[in-house]
Amino acid sequence: MEHGPINFAAIGWFAGWLLAVAVVFFAGLRLPLQTRLTPRKSLLLNAAVLAAALAVTVFANVGLILHDTHIDLTREKVFTPSAQAMKVVDDLRQPVRLTYFYRSQDPEGRRIKDVLEVMARRNSLLQVRTIDPDRQPAAAQAYGVRLYNAAILEVDDRKLLVQSTDEAELAIGIQRALREKVVRVCFVEGHNELPMDNFEFHTHVEGVANHSHGDASSKYVQMQGHGIGRLRRALRATRRARSSWRPCPPFRRIATH
Amino acid sequence: MRAFLSLLGKEVRALFYSPIAYIVIGVFLALMGYSFTITLFNNKYATLVHIFFQSAGLLLLIVPVITMRLFAEERKAGTLELLLTAPVRESHVVLAKFIASMAVLGAMIGLTGVYALVLGIFGSPDWGAIYSGYLGLILLASTLVSIGLVISALTSNQVIAAIVTIGISFSMWMIDTLAAMAPDAVERVLISFSLLARFTPFATGAMYSSDFGFFLSTTLLALFLAMRALARR
Numbered sequence: 001m002e003h004g005p006i007n008f009a010a011i012g013w014f015a016g017w018l019l020a021v022a023v024v025f026f027a028g029l030r031l032p033l034q035t036r037l038t039p040r041k042s043l044l045l046n047a048a049v050l051a052a053a054l055a056v057t058v059f060a061n062v063g064l065i066l067h068d069t070h071i072d073l074t075r076e077k078v079f080t081p082s083a084q085a086m087k088v089v090d091d092l093r094q095p096v097r098l099t100y101f102y103r104s105q106d107p108e109g110r111r112i113k114d115v116l117e118v119m120a121r122r123n124s125l126l127q128v129r130t131i132d133p134d135r136q137p138a139a140a141q142a143y144g145v146r147l148y149n150a151a152i153l154e155v156d157d158r159k160l161l162v163q164s165t166d167e168a169e170l171a172i173g174i175q176r177a178l179r180e181k182v183v184r185v186c187f188v189e190g191h192n193e194l195p196m197d198n199f200e201f202h203t204h205v206e207g208v209a210n211h212s213h214g215d216a217s218s219k220y221v222q223m224q225g226h227g228i229g230r231l232r233r234a235l236r237a238t239r240r241a242r243s244s245w246r247p248c249p250p251f252r253r254i255a256t257h
Numbered sequence: 258m259r260a261f262l263s264l265l266g267k268e269v270r271a272l273f274y275s276p277i278a279y280i281v282i283g284v285f286l287a288l289m290g291y292s293f294t295i296t297l298f299n300n301k302y303a304t305l306v307h308i309f310f311q312s313a314g315l316l317l318l319i320v321p322v323i324t325m326r327l328f329a330e331e332r333k334a335g336t337l338e339l340l341l342t343a344p345v346r347e348s349h350v351v352l353a354k355f356i357a358s359m360a361v362l363g364a365m366i367g368l369t370g371v372y373a374l375v376l377g378i379f380g381s382p383d384w385g386a387i388y389s390g391y392l393g394l395i396l397l398a399s400t401l402v403s404i405g406l407v408i409s410a411l412t413s414n415q416v417i418a419a420i421v422t423i424g425i426s427f428s429m430w431m432i433d434t435l436a437a438m439a440p441d442a443v444e445r446v447l448i449s450f451s452l453l454a455r456f457t458p459f460a461t462g463a464m465y466s467s468d469f470g471f472f473l474s475t476t477l478l479a480l481f482l483a484m485r486a487l488a489r490r
Contacts, residue, residue, distance in 0.1 A: 010466070014466045014470075017466075021470075021473065021474060021477065025480075025481065028481050029346075029348040029481070029484065033347055033484070033485065033487070034488060046485065046488070049485065053478055053481055053482070054478070057474050057475070057477075057478045060470065060474050061449070061467070061470060061471055061474055064466060064470040064471075065449075067466075068465055068466055068467045069465065069466040070463065070464070070465055071463070071464045071465075071466075072462065072463050073385030073386060073388060073389045073463065073464065074383050074385050074461075074463070075383045075384075075385060075386075076383075078462070079458075079461065079462065110461075114457075114458070114461055114463065118463065
């Protein structure tokens with residue numbers, strides 16, 4: 001399927017398709033309706049004509065699906081996925097199953113649902129299924145999902161949950177799901193390390209005029225132990241590593257001489 | 258060509274001189290006007306997406322009312338034999354009835370353009386999405402009319418024609434709901450037959466050439482079948 005700038009090849013294909021369908025249709029109209037055949041032969045002839053008409057229709061549709069063109073007529077091109085997301089879809093070499101849970105009352109949820117369907121039409125290796133848990137509670141329950149705007153990505157036996165309405169983040173999720181090698185980052189404790197559960201509560205100095213309680217001011221205030229907490233948060237934020245806190249291998253003291 | 262035009266004129270007059278067209282258009286516009294007003298006051302969004310979906314839903318009920326009588330009535334009254342023995346082709350008869358029905362539905366859908374004008378005067382609607390929505394409605398209507406024509410050509414009972422057309426139309430509309438329960442290979446086939454799945458991109462402002470082709474090819478196939486059905490006489 002072609003997408004984005006005007007594709008004259010796709011338009012030419014569609015024009016040719018229209019012409020071919022029109023020619024076949026008007027040729028079909030000229031087929032004789034009454035024949036001098038016996039009733040049995042006439043019945044067989046009619047059955048053959050109907051079967052041929054159905055076959056032509058099926059082939060015509062298959063031909064068009066193979067050269068499908070997407071035209072986004074909206075002003076802000078809201079149904080046009082980002083180039084980054086499209087590249088991920090184009091680069092797929094193995095099937096990825098994406099099940100997206102959205103709320104049909106939520107405009108942003110509906111938008112990403114439509115965008116995902118655009119992406120799925122781009123490459124048949126991306127199999128998209130959209131579920132509104134309010135309308136399809138059984139399907140949502142089967143996945144054990146109680147969230148809106150969340151995608152479950154399945155590649156082979158690997159599963160990954162991404163919660164977002166941004167197709168670029170979902171595309172990154174696809175890349176993560178495709179990555180067979182799992183990078184494990186371990187945080188050790190109990191050996192005088194800085195605390196890993198530091199959540200940067202000290203982001204500002206109380207009493208200073210116009211001080212902020214938001215994270216925005218954290219870059220100006222540095223406290224001992226912030227680094228490790230920031231690293232952990234950064235890993236979660238970038239989602240480039242699985243953020244499940246599974247036990248690490250036992251810590252082995254390396255003897256130094 | 259002259260015979261076809263006189264046949265078309267006769268069909269258009271038959272529809273517009275009967276109260277059916279006006280009642281259908283009036284009820285449709287009243288329901289859509291109510292829905293448009295309520296939604297606009299509640300949501301304050303300059304969009305017609307909900308109107309397109311509701312119109313599509315109503316078309317599933319309205320089109321069979323228009324098409325049920327096209328051939329069934331003539332067959333029952335015995336005028337179909339008269340029409341088919343006249344120096345006109347069967348294809349002309351079918352196309353004339355199809356175009357006349359589309360004229361009624363086109364007028365009906367076109368009058369909802371007033372809502373778009375209202376949005377244009379008081380807001381800043383996304384015109385691209387509105388154009389594609391109307392195109393989708395016209396394509397959907399043409400598919401439903403052609404299916405109704407086939408059924409009407411197969412029976413002399415108008416009620417049967419209407420009910421069977423409604424049944425087929427609704428089945429094709431929501432067949433994608435079965436897809437979730439089907440294996441992957443069947444799932445795609447079921448979705449590809451779904452009128453709802455094909456119509457949704459048009460209603461929201463995105464179009465696919467394959468959806469356009471689906472509506473067009475289904476319409477032409479059904480018109481062809483309607484013509485062959487006339488040969489049963």
